[in-house]
Amino acid sequence: MIIIVLPDIPAEDRLLAQARKGSQDAMMEIYENYFPPIYNFIRLRVNDPAQAEDIASDVFVKLVSALRGRNAPQHSLRGWLFRVARNEIHDHYGKDKQVTVEALEEWIPASGDDEPEVQFIRNMNMERARRALGMLAPDQQEVLILRFGQSLNLQETADIMGRNINAIKALQFRAVNTLRQILGEVRAETQHG
């Protein structure tokens, strides 16, 4: 399963062009390739699988109608999808609403080939990290998920978030430092409690 779509611009553009001409195969291929990363992005921001599924579904149905209309994505399909996903999340939760983090046990690290002990520790860390991430301001969460989680480049991230690249550079710097700070607090809490 592909969870990160590494930028393969020519292939993506080719797929997009075919889809815009009405190729159903291309549209299905887009779905197979892009659903997992988009869902994961949404799920990191929305703490409810059913809600995340609804939002992801809306994103892809919107893509179909956009491909037929005049406002079809011209390039960077990936960026378009993340931007629509982000807008949908904002529509559901409001721009500033923090997404509460509860069901931590659902989260597992990506790598599954370690010793059980290592995995356990990693799970603990992942829970802390997930909780810490949820405490960040929404735009800080977004920038970290897009840049680290999805490996989107600076320009793409700037386009998705509607800011310039210098703003993104500063935002990701602030965000990661806030995350570190919260991680320290969470760690202290778990040690004392």
Add this chain to the structure above:
Amino acid sequence: MADRDLLNAFNDCIDRLGAGQSIEDCLRAYPQFAAALRPMLEAGALVQRMRTTPTEIQVAQERVRARYQQAVRANPRRYRPVLPRFANLAAALLLFFVIAGSGGALSQSSLPGDALYGVKRLTEQVGAIFDPSPAYLKDLEQRRVDEVSSLLELGRPADIVFQGEVTRVDGDVWVIAMLPVQTSADTPGQEGLSIGARVEVEGYTTSTNTLIARRITLLEAPPLPPATPTNTMTMTLSPTVTSSATATPTATASPTLTPTASATATNTATLTSTASATPTNTPTLTLTASATPTATLTATPSPTVTPTSSLTPTATATASRTPTMTRTLTATPSRTPTITRTPRPTLSPTATTCVPTQPSGWVRYRVQAGDTLSGLAANRGITLQQAMSVNCLTDARLIFVGQDLFLPPAVNTPPPGDGNDNSAVGDDNGNDNQGGSGSSGPGDGSGNDNNDDDNGNDDNGGGDDD
């Protein structure tokens, strides 16, 4: 500026991590910032590894696929051109005269999505200006329905809008203007709609001969039923009081009826009775009747038995005209005022009373694109009538893709053979399913299609419960 350099170094390191390099690789590239960068990159790397479980993603992807596929398959070739509405009225009028005079017929058979369809609609719009009669508008409405019907037969995808009456609700398939409309639990506008309602359907046809609704808008609530609760009270003396009640149901959960009944007694006594009934489990009927010589009657009948005979609260007061009025009114009405009206259903398809049952030796068949009932019946050696009656169908044209029918096994397919063969078939299916979920690609085998269908059915169930 050191700050700017650190920002840039951090940014570059994110790109390097994204490209597969390690944190150490990056720190080696920026030794002067290593101390500051390391904790930041470690924190960032945690985010990089955050994933929800692959199973959850896969489940979500499977579930959403059906909806996406539906949207993709409904892909119309091109949007209709935007029509000039008011701006180019002069041009529109000119066009109308030209077209009406000569080649308007050219466009008349065009369908949504055709080049001439815009001309057709424009002609009609202008036509409506000259002839805004209900008959003409009705005719236009029927044309929309006929167009959709043609699109469905041709299996041509297009965006459509039409109006009509809901005549049947069968799960999430609504029959509107005699066309099967596929809805889903989240199709907007279905709340409060019911059989008999006039609605506008906005949706699209697909290449698989399916009509899918995007939105259903209520235009007109279902007409009130004619005064069904006809209370017939027979009094033993002479006056046979026949009161007919008009019901004014309210659309709440437990509808209350407030029938107003007027009764005429042959003996010049005119009774006006007001009845109110609550058709829950035990409907109580309260009748207040006034005779010309002021007589007020109050009856509280139980639902099944005859109403209690105490029809004489104040009737004794002044029965000036009829000396035997008291006797008359104490007489028990011979017939129970039965109120047969069922509460207006909110969404439940109460109209479908016929339940298809599987005759022995018949099999369940799921309708494919291109199937016709007559074709299926012929293929399986039964008459169209048989196929319709077993499956509770009232219109031979009304079958839709995905619908389950009971039919005898197909005549021209080879018989399944003995039991061993059957078990082999079962094994094949099992393997297909496993292959589909285990392989990297989400697969296109029949197993997955079945999963989609199952999910669809589950969703329907949920929708009904709501």
